[in-house]
Amino acid sequence: MMQLFQRNSFYDLAQRRFVRNRLAIIGAVITAVFVFIAIFAPILTPYGPSEFFFAEDGVTYNRYAPPSSDHWLGTDSLGRDVLTRVFYGARVTIVVAFSAVLISTIVGTIVGLVAGFFGGIIDSILMRIVDVVISFPVLFLLISISTILEPSLWIVVFAIGFVRWTNTARLVRGEVLRIKQLDFISAARGCGSPSPKIIIRHIIPNVLAPVMVQITIGTAQAVLMEASLSFLGVGIQQPTPSWGNMLIDAQRSLVLREMPWIWIPPGTVTLLLVLGIYFLGDGLRDAFDPKQ
Numbered sequence: 596m597m598q599l600f601q602r603n604s605f606y607d608l609a610q611r612r613f614v615r616n617r618l619a620i621i622g623a624v625i626t627a628v629f630v631f632i633a634i635f636a637p638i639l640t641p642y643g644p645s646e647f648f649f650a651e652d653g654v655t656y657n658r659y660a661p662p663s664s665d666h667w668l669g670t671d672s673l674g675r676d677v678l679t680r681v682f683y684g685a686r687v688t689i690v691v692a693f694s695a696v697l698i699s700t701i702v703g704t705i706v707g708l709v710a711g712f713f714g715g716i717i718d719s720i721l722m723r724i725v726d727v728v729i730s731f732p733v734l735f736l737l738i739s740i741s742t743i744l745e746p747s748l749w750i751v752v753f754a755i756g757f758v759r760w761t762n763t764a765r766l767v768r769g770e771v772l773r774i775k776q777l778d779f780i781s782a783a784r785g786c787g788s789p790s791p792k793i794i795i796r797h798i799i800p801n802v803l804a805p806v807m808v809q810i811t812i813g814t815a816q817a818v819l820m821e822a823s824l825s826f827l828g829v830g831i832q833q834p835t836p837s838w839g840n841m842l843i844d845a846q847r848s849l850v851l852r853e854m855p856w857i858w859i860p861p862g863t864v865t866l867l868l869v870l871g872i873y874f875l876g877d878g879l880r881d882a883f884d885p886k887q
Contacts, residue, residue: 609804609882619878625871629864633686642676644683645834649674662856669856672844680836681860687837688868691752692817698756700810703763704802708794710764711771722768725761733758737820741829751830755820763809770802804883811876815869822865838865 613619632639648657648670656674660666668677710721728736740754774780775798783793824830825839833840838861844850845858 613878613882616878618874622871622874625867626875629685629868632682633689636682636686640679640682642679644680644836647674659854668860671857677860680841681864684836684838684841687831688818688821691821692814694752695755695817696810696813699759700763703760704767706764707767708771711768712794725764728761737824738829741824746829746832748831751821751824755817759813766805766809767802770805771798774798774801808876808880811872811879815872818869
């Protein structure tokens with residue numbers, strides 16, 4: 596009987612549903628491939644991300660060179676290998692996205708737990724702060740933070756994390772309000788368990804599933820936010836490669852028309868990574884949905 600219960604536990608059933616979801620598996624594979632590229636970028640390419648290449652005369656930079664056997668995706672406006680910068684840009688993009696989501700998840704989870712569990716004036720104050728942050732347009736708030744502070748990798752991480760924690764806070768608060776009305780929470784209170792123990796042992800394990808889904812969706816949105824900021828010139832700055840700042844050259848109509856190797860690679864990998872993470876998030880959401 597115990598083995599039967601374990602085989603049909605909630606997490607075991609969630610794992611089975613996830614494995615049967617083909618789009619979720621595809622999303623997990625795509626995400627894993629980009630993480631692999633980010634980790635092993637120095638091994639996958641013989642060039643450096645800021646290495647310049649000269650034309651045959653040995654004096655001028657080999658600017659806007661089309662794809663060739665030496666440079667599979669051509670070179671950019673400064674004669675740098677596009678494929679190499681795409682690989683190293685994956686490292687920057689993933690670090691920014693994962694770090695920002697980590698910050699927003701920790702802050703949002705703590706705020707949601709405190710607001711939902713204790714309620715009253717604490718809940719009102721915290722939720723009004725959430726409402727104030729949400730009321731600002733996201734892109735405007737991101738640009739303002741990145742402009743006031745000197746743009747850098749960690750400033751971008753902070754800016755994205757600052758605007759993303761509110762969604763997690765509202766999600767966790769709603770789950771806590773639902774869970775704390777259940778019988779096992781009342782039983783724990785009746786046994787004299789202190790509030791911190793109830794939160795750690797009973798509340799947090801039951802909000803992990805929706806938080807995991809929120810993490811994946813937030814990561815995809817963080818990738819797009821980083822690319823948007825870098826494209827606008829207030830995110831990751833040159834010469835550090837980022838998929839967003841690689842698209843800056845695409846603002847010129849000549850590049851858009853006649854040099855697709857400049858903007859198609861970073862745009863394509865951004866699309867693939869975001870789709871992969873969204874597929875993964877949808878699979879996790881369906882797998883952990885109790886109604887399934």
